[in-house]
Amino acid sequence: MSDDTPLWLFADQLGPAVYGGEHAHREVLLVEATSALTKRRYHRQKLHLVLSALRHAERDLGDRATLIKADTYIDALERFNRPVLVHEPTSHAAEKFVHRLRKQGLVADILPTPTFALPRKDFQEWAGERTRFRMEDFYRDQRRRFDILMNGSDPVGNRWNYDEDNREPPPKKQSTLEVPAPYKPREDDIDEQVRRDLDEMNLETVGADGPRLFAVTPAEAKRALSRFIEHRLPDFGRYEDAIMSEDWAMAHSLLSVPLNLGMLHPLDAVEAAEAAYRNTLAPLAAVEGFIRQILGWREYMWHLYWHFGPDYTDKNELAAHAPIPDWWADLDADAVTAQCLHHALAGVRDRGWTHHIQRLMILGSHALQRGYRPDELTDWFATTFVDGFRWVMPTNVVGMSQHADGGLLATKPYTSGGAYINKMSNHCGACEFDPKKRVGDDACPFTAGYWAFTHRHRDLLAKNNRTQRMVANMDRLKDLDALLEQESARDRF
Template sequence: MGQHTGAMVKLVLVLGDQLSPELSALREADKTRDVVVMAEVMEEASYVPHHPKKIAFLFAAMRKFAAELRADGWDVRYFTLDEGHTSIVSALLAVAGDTGAAEVLATEPGEWRVISALEDSPVPVHQFPDDRFLCSHTEFDAWAEGRKQLRMEYFYRDMRRKTGLLMDGDQPEGGKWNYDHDNRKPAPDEVTHEGPLQFQADETTGEVLDLVEARFADNFGTLRPFSFATDRAGARAALTHFIDQALPKYGDFQDAMLTDNRFLYHSVISMYINAGLLPWREACDAAEAAYRAGHAPLNAVEGFIRQIIGWREYMLGIYFREGPDYMHRNVLGHTRKLPALYWGADTRMKCMSTAVAATRDEAYAHHIQRLMVTGNFALLAGIDPFEVHEWYLAVYADAYEWVEAPNVIGMSQFADGGIVGSKPYVSGGNYINKMSDHCKTCAYKVKEKAGDDACPFNALYWAFLNRHRERFAKNPRMAQMYRTWDRMDDTHCAEVLERADRFLAKMEQGESV
């Protein structure tokens, strides 16, 4: 399109996780006059060492969305990474200089870091609310006001009422709000689902893969084979595949882990929802329709919908309510460095090596691997929660700070002091043994209580409780575990604590554990 002139031109910024035609900034703009700006910039690609699959997914999806906007009549100025803009603001300044634009329309980013950069932009940026979410910041703050505890369950019930999803009049379908109790079956002997829908790379994606291979070769993570969808049609197909093939058994086995099956019955669509390719409502409506048609049971559909309108929206609310310092909270005073095993160094712990290998190869691990394996270990080992946060932000294709930080800082690491969780999510090896087949082939012995072959999770668990006794002993959900610890023989307790110290010292010295 030709050169734009006149002060009336505005720029419309579209970020890599805002790939939605219904974006508020696009709605506020004039297609006949305003210019859309999209940019692959090194600052966004490298503020943490993102997984190569995550970078490739976003760049390919951005290029395709830009093409869709052009086909819809928008003037789009798109900068590829090789065009050398280091930051989003740099790209905006370049187009403002070109067009004479004196204002930028943007949809509020999901990271305080980017919000701050736009607020400091020499070209004024008007940030509109991201109304692709169900619950606005104002609505969440009104819900939170005056409550002693911000428990997701009560927020979730309000979101069910607001959407009408799985409601029977003003009552929940089936008479209960939450069927989580039915969703804790251990790993099945056989998984009948082949996993998420795989997509072949087209020309656009192929070019991006070559770029990422050349520019991010040293980042942790396997780039190829690459099989994510990179446009809305593909994301919809992935959703349909999940609803048809996996949803009926998703609930039963959503907490289970298998060494040789990375996906079980999980949807693996969170990266599509979080990047804007798949509206949350579409996913929830499809799941509800499957229940109404008798295709999937209530426990599976309720569990799936709760992840989206419960946890996902609650995480957004917590992130924006708590403010930019949230990532630096560390109420337990944990300061240990993130060990090399998170980046693929050898470990004898089968559960950890399995979860990290899946993360490396897929830019994905399901919620129990994240919470009860890699997260649990980090919390028990006393690792600095900010380092843990940056790792999760880097390695998962669905990770953006608004959703990742409350999950890690709050739910996983208890670094926020209990805003998100009423107790820390810690366990010894028995939970992992119950929910997985990892312990059967592990070098460590989950049933052994002492000695160098005993599962490290066991000693670390008791050492964690002992270390934080003052904080947690009166927690009604943890008092029983302290009573168990207090009944143990003093000599045994001393051995357990010494075993934990030896393990952590070895890990800190960089030795394989």
């Protein structure tokens, strides 16, 4: 590898961890490939973010950067006419593609991914011969390895996990959480041109166009992180699992986009949160909850994506074969009656984003109860969410949300009836469905769906000590036959 070999950056590798440091002297190649934009039916705002990030990187890097617009990546590399250096891509397909380019002489060398805290080879050593994986084990090792929230060999506060303190329902008699608003970037001439170009391309997309809500430059990412740490982190933990219909962002950081674009390094976010605790600016439970999301769960999902391999998305242990309905795929929230599902789908339509409980316990739970195909669902999340890059969703959807891997990642299926949604959101009071009812025209589709799911998988659930009670409670229902007949014919949600 020559010291002056140019560096090719993918659209999710646009931060100084990739092009700075030992590579700060290199010329940078950026590519807008039409084939990548048209390969799938993406959310309109997702395409805007990616193109805006690439073009802002070209502007910010100045004379170092060359941006080529081409039909394909190969076309761009051939026009560039020099071998390039590249870091490991973030998907199986892209990795295979890059290795092929190396054999063709278009790529000179492939370097390790620099945008995560733990290198892939170190995770392989940690994973060893494990056949079952627990995030808590990984998370504690991450804390020790990077010396985050530690007092010597012990965790700060003598507890590793403050999850029990971070499950409060939304505050009553408030329509919003009443915290300072999140950082909102200012659109500029680049964003205006991106919007015009997308209009002219006339691509088949989903979702609404709208103002850019997420950071797409390292400078914006720093400002977004600072605003979250200084103004929103103190309230994050308590209500991180709560849902409010008139407060889509609540106290969440909204940093998943810049993190997944590679322009904010996870350790920078984690260390900023720890400093807030050390300086008594935020409570330990909130700080630990935020750090667990990034240094624990996010890193864990990244590494398990590679560890489980490209065939992981084919897993379907619960034999879920129902196709995703059109109203779901088209983000037709107005066709949905259940307020929780309506607001979650509207959030995806309007912003390409909802927070993690809406993803898991509303969208994911509905799909699990109705038996939507996990491979279709994985693709839907990856293309429709603005932070849903190809590595993000397989383990989150197949493993955590849909339990399609048979328990390899999660110890039980994650679903609930309407009682949980009624507790953790303010949706149910304005809903035509009653969370307490499982049979009848106003029966909650989540309550009824929970019992129908339990019945469908009773043998599996009865063998799991974490779900045995579900089956025992179902066996005591006197209206189970009526419920099952109702749910087999349900066409209204």
